[in-house]
Amino acid sequence: MALDCFFYDVNDNDIDYFSMSESLHEAIFNNRNKYYRSYIYLRKLINYYGDAKFEGNEVKSLIEDLKLYLPYINKDYHEKVYLLIKKLSDPRVVRVGFYGD
Numbered sequence: 001m002a003l004d005c006f007f008y009d010v011n012d013n014d015i016d017y018f019s020m021s022e023s024l025h026e027a028i029f030n031n032r033n034k035y036y037r038s039y040i041y042l043r044k045l046i047n048y049y050g051d052a053k054f055e056g057n058e059v060k061s062l063i064e065d066l067k068l069y070l071p072y073i074n075k076d077y078h079e080k081v082y083l084l085i086k087k088l089s090d091p092r093v094v095r096v097g098f099y100g101d
Contacts, residue, residue, distance in 0.1 A: 002049055007087055008095040016087050020098070022048060028069075033060040035072050049100035051092040059096055063088050 003025060007016040025048050036043050041064035044052040054077055057100050066085050073081060088096065 002101065003045070003089075004099045004101070005084070006092065006097050006099070007093045008097070010094050012095070016090065018084055018087050020045075020084070021080075024077050024080050027074045028081075030072075031075075033072055038070065039069055041065045042069055045098055047100065051100060052098045054096045056094060057099055059088055059093060062096070074076045 002022070003020040005018040005020060006014050007018075009015050010056060025045075028042075029046055036046070039057060041062040043052065044054075044062075062083055064086075070078065070081060085094070
């Protein structure tokens with residue numbers, strides 16, 4: 001099971017996909033580290049089995065949250081977070097949906 005992330009363009013076409021593993025999610029939302037609570041857009045992803053949607057400027061805000069929060073994430077997962085940031089930064093992306101299983 002994974003938290004599935006779909007990226008959509010202005011015509012609502014599905015243009016990319018990212019699968020957030022449970023281990024990556026746990027690395028981001030580590031129970032010992034509650035700093036994620038300060039990141040308004042990032043914390044929308046706290047529920048691994050729930051859904052979260054971002055549109056327009058919210059996508060940019062999520063990118064900024066991830067960049068700022070990166071130092072709090074285990075370095076073993078930085079490459080995956082960078083990949084997510086890269087996909088979110090695609091200029092064609094105007095909407096993103098994270099869907100739990």
